[in-house]
Amino acid sequence: MWTKHHKKRKLGRFVMPLITVAFLSYFGYHSIHGDYGLKATEKFDRQRIERQARLSELTQQRQILEKEVALLSDGSLERDMLDEKARFGLNMSRNDEIVIFH
Template sequence: MWTRHHKSRIYGRLVVPAIAACFLSYFVYHSIHGDYGLNAAKRFEAHKELNQRRLDKLVAEREALEQRVKRLSDGSLMKDALDERARYALNLLKPDEIVIFDRNL
């Protein structure tokens, strides 16, 4: 009876760890540089902070406008002052009025 003996080769024992190292390096690379990796998370956080600052600015602007509207509608403003502000904002005037432009305003 003949038996076949194989010589143990060093390359045979390194194939599985080499393939595992390739897969591991692929996943590590994409966990850092991929679409959902660490670098993308940093960019997302920076974009989120920028949008939060924009939102805070817009909220403050809206609150200021709400306060102006509240002051106009609480009855403390006289009708002629309200009429003057409306005509100034809409750029309208009556036929018998004279407009004087002042550069300081």
């Protein structure tokens, strides 16, 4: 019976653990610092909250504008609303009026 006798290398024992450590280190780093990692998720959440607040502000502004348009275009023009918009657009008022801008 033929057998091969060879020396066992000491480095041979460390190859598989080194590959495993490298593999886990690579994916561990990218799970925290990568494009879709934990830090990026926190950034996305902050952006979502900021944009949600901005959306609610814009929605309120739009509702106010829709009410004003409804007053101007419902068939019977509101004289006060029309007068207010004309004076504001032209930046004019009468001598006996006090104008308060808000």
